[in-house]
Amino acid sequence: MRDTRSNSYDGFAARHRRTVLLVLVTLTALFGAAYVIINLQAGKYIIAGMELAMTVFAATLIVIVRGTRRLTEWTIAFIIPFYAVMMYGFYSPNTEVTVYSWVMVIPLLAHLLLGRRLGAVLSLFFIGCAGALFYHRFGGASLVQTPGAIANVTMATATVFALAHFYEASREQAERRLARMAMTDALTGLPNRAYFEQIFEQEKQEHVAHDLPLSLLMVDVDFFKQVNDVHGHEAGDAALRDIATAMRDNVRQGDAVGRLGGEEFAILLCNSDKRRGQAIAEELRRAVERCGCRHRNKALNLTASFGVATLVASGQTFEDLLSRADRCLYSAKRAGRNRVVVDPPKPAGGAAPGTMPAPPLMSRHPAGPGQEAQKPER
Ligand SMILES: Nc1nc2c(ncn2[C@@H]2O[C@H](COP(=O)(O)OP(=O)(O)OP(=O)(O)O)[C@@H](O)[C@H]2O)c(=O)[nH]1
Numbered sequence: 485m486r487d488t489r490s491n492s493y494d495g496f497a498a499r500h501r502r503t504v505l506l507v508l509v510t511l512t513a514l515f516g517a518a519y520v521i522i523n524l525q526a527g528k529y530i531i532a533g534m535e536l537a538m539t540v541f542a543a544t545l546i547v548i549v550r551g552t553r554r555l556t557e558w559t560i561a562f563i564i565p566f567y568a569v570m571m572y573g574f575y576s577p578n579t580e581v582t583v584y585s586w587v588m589v590i591p592l593l594a595h596l597l598l599g600r601r602l603g604a605v606l607s608l609f610f611i612g613c614a615g616a617l618f619y620h621r622f623g624g625a626s627l628v629q630t631p632g633a634i635a636n637v638t639m640a641t642a643t644v645f646a647l648a649h650f651y652e653a654s655r656e657q658a659e660r661r662l663a664r665m666a667m668t669d670a671l672t673g674l675p676n677r678a679y680f681e682q683i684f685e686q687e688k689q690e691h692v693a694h695d696l697p698l699s700l701l702m703v704d705v706d707f708f709k710q711v712n713d714v715h716g717h718e719a720g721d722a723a724l725r726d727i728a729t730a731m732r733d734n735v736r737q738g739d740a741v742g743r744l745g746g747e748e749f750a751i752l753l754c755n756s757d758k759r760r761g762q763a764i765a766e767e768l769r770r771a772v773e774r775c776g777c778r779h780r781n782k783a784l785n786l787t788a789s790f791g792v793a794t795l796v797a798s799g800q801t802f803e804d805l806l807s808r809a810d811r812c813l814y815s816a817k818r819a820g821r822n823r824v825v826v827d828p829p830k831p832a833g834g835a836a837p838g839t840m841p842a843p844p845l846m847s848r849h850p851a852g853p854g855q856e857a858q859k860p861e862r
Pocket residue numbers: 671704705706707708709710712716717718719720721724745746747817821860861
């Protein structure tokens with residue numbers, strides 16, 4: 485399965501770059517049309533033809549860019565011909581020397597659209613080309629003998645390059661930090677509910693597309709209030725961190741553990757049907773029981789209850805699956821806690837109107853020491 489964390493950060497960056505690319509293609513379509521007319525009137529048919537092609541391409545991209553998932557590819561497909569037309573303008577003997585003022589746009593656009601690394605590589609390449617073309621056209625001219633003119637353009641371009649590069653570097657860093665804060669739970673470092681839901685949506689798409697089963701576990705620590713009441717909030721926090729670690733260490737790579745809030749966690753099990761979900765939930769239940777948590781060298785003997793639900797239809801939402809898993813969790817609590825309850829499959833064609841849904845399947849009834857069944861306050 486994919487690395488959903490980095491995908492999600494890319495999602496933040498992509499939104500920003502999509503906007504910049506949209507502005508660029510819109511401006512290109514508008515200015516390109518103006519340049520086509522100017523160059524046609526001046527009889528510069530080759531460059532007018534190139535600009536017409538760029539204008540049409542840019543206008544088409546206004547539509548494509550809004551919805552594409554291949555933003556980087558489309559950006560490269562646009563920016564390379566865009567720079568190539570610019571290079572032709574630099575090369576053409578028919579253009580004025582002032583056309584070189586466009587060279588400063590190269591590093592700015594490349595960094596805004598492609599980020600720090602790719603932006604730097606592309607900028608250096610095309611700025612190098614622009615320098616070579618300038619030398620080719622004006623190498624012997626008196627213009628080159630005036631160092632002031634060359635120094636102005638060179639230093640202005642280097643300044644724009646440096647500003648774009650370091651601005652983009654600090655923007656990426658700040659964005660990454662904000663994204664991490666928005667997506668993770670500060671106490672446990674696990675994905676928070678909003679991010680977990682996002683992971684679910686991505687995995688659901690992939691699993692439905694490949695016809696694979698996907699299961700969701702809902703986990704609630706048993707009698708957690710007592711930990712706070714008896715040992716203090718700090719001990720409760722430490723216990724939540726230990727339980728999060730125990731679960732994270734015992735899921736497979738590609739599965740996701742998230743904290744829904746309070747002492748509730750959720751786990752997404754890739755490529756797992758009901759039976760596999762139940763088996764993994766049992767392993768995790770034992771892992772939490774084993775970890776038990778300690779506070780000042782005293783065992784807290786914590787356990788957790790688990791509800792398991794499996795995606796049965798592509799139309800099911802995160803809330804649907806969560807509420808099915810939550811119902812099972814509720815049953816596990818009512819039956820004495822420290823156990824796994826699995827959501828039963830729906831009867832083929834759905835339940836007949838008026839019939840009660842089948843009760844969840846109980847996989848285990850280990851009443852822990854001192855943890856007699858009692859009605860949970862949920
Ligand atoms: N230390 C700490 N406690 C939390 C945190 N979030 C929620 N809690 C506490 O978790 C406890 C949850 O208590 P209840 O909902 O009554 O559940 P419980 O005691 O675990 O009982 P059952 O779920 O029925 O087994 C409350 O006392 C909350 O204050 C947290 O981030 N840190």
